[in-house]
Amino acid sequence: MKQRSAPFLPLMACLIFLAGLVSFAGSSRPALADEAGDFDYYILTLSWSPTYCADQAKRNRDQLQCFSERSYGFVIHGLWPQYEKGYPDRCPTRFRDPSDKLVSQMLKFSPSESLIHHEWDKHGTCSGLNALDYFRLAVKSFKKLNRPEQYKDLARPLLMTASQIEQSFYNANPDLPKDSLFITCGRQKLREVRVCLDKAGEPRRCSASALKGQCRSKDKLRILAVR
Template structure:
């Protein structure tokens, strides 16, 4: 009888445990869609649309190293001027991006029309891609509260205010530099830049961009920790491709 009662007790425990496991699995299946939705909401919060155009904390001026872009992503028919013409581009204006201290706005509602063809033509000297210029206005410019002319004027003014290191101007042959060496070269060329106001991005072990943080008046300022998440983590030497 003792053995029989013991076996019966064990069977009851097994049934109870199976029931608990089935309930847990059912609860998990029920919660998955809601957890997925919550994760999506949290992700969108990082770069949600601004409450209103002009609602942001500072800018990031992004300078792209054109030879790297052309080597990795340039395509005929889309990037002919930048990558397949006889013009030798080094650093070009990728964009002027409004930022929050944490995250950034994008694709904001605006009453301003898209940039005129004349304005785009003028910007090609600094951003040699019509598609890029229209894209930057749509994604970032609309969130600044500025009209297209003032937005791109501010981008060009920032670009002209940043001196490119002489060692990277008209680069005749590829060189190797660490992110720290690239940053130091910019600091040396621009003594007014605070030490935490710029950072380097990379792709495929190549220099991709130099990003400079500026306040709304165009003066250099510290970059927030959120922005620095995009900095290059490669501790070795980056390839800086020669200007064509």
């Protein structure tokens, strides 16, 4: 059998190199390691705690959130740095992990020590902020967002579509621009409300990439009662 001629090898190497360039150009994330502070905007994610605690496996992991005397409605899941396409995570940072005191203070808004540490490791490290300033911005943004009265101390489950839930937040926050928030769902239940913010914590439109994660169901979702 004849061997391929020598010029074939340089040709193959060239084709592989060009393919790598095309792959890089089409990537939605930087080729290098994610860099702290290098992102476009935030997503403030609020979890509907009753849905989380309805999951047997999850509720057993978070005794404070699901079995304490306090009944939780919307809680801070996280403040997530975003690219216009994709997001950074677990960035190298010179800042220390959150102190025990800071974690204790955050439990009022994110009632899970493991969640607080996870959010810092995965998302906070990419903010370019130290742990105190990162969680301070999360709490400030959370307090600034009006949660509609109908969800506070909810005694009985509600049935609402995703668009109705979104509109209730727009009605309670008339300064929010169009497409600056969206709903996520699972098993026909409300899971989260996600609000897009600029780096200063002011509302902005969500990117098309982020909106791909919104609830697509047209049916009514169950908003479980606060226990």
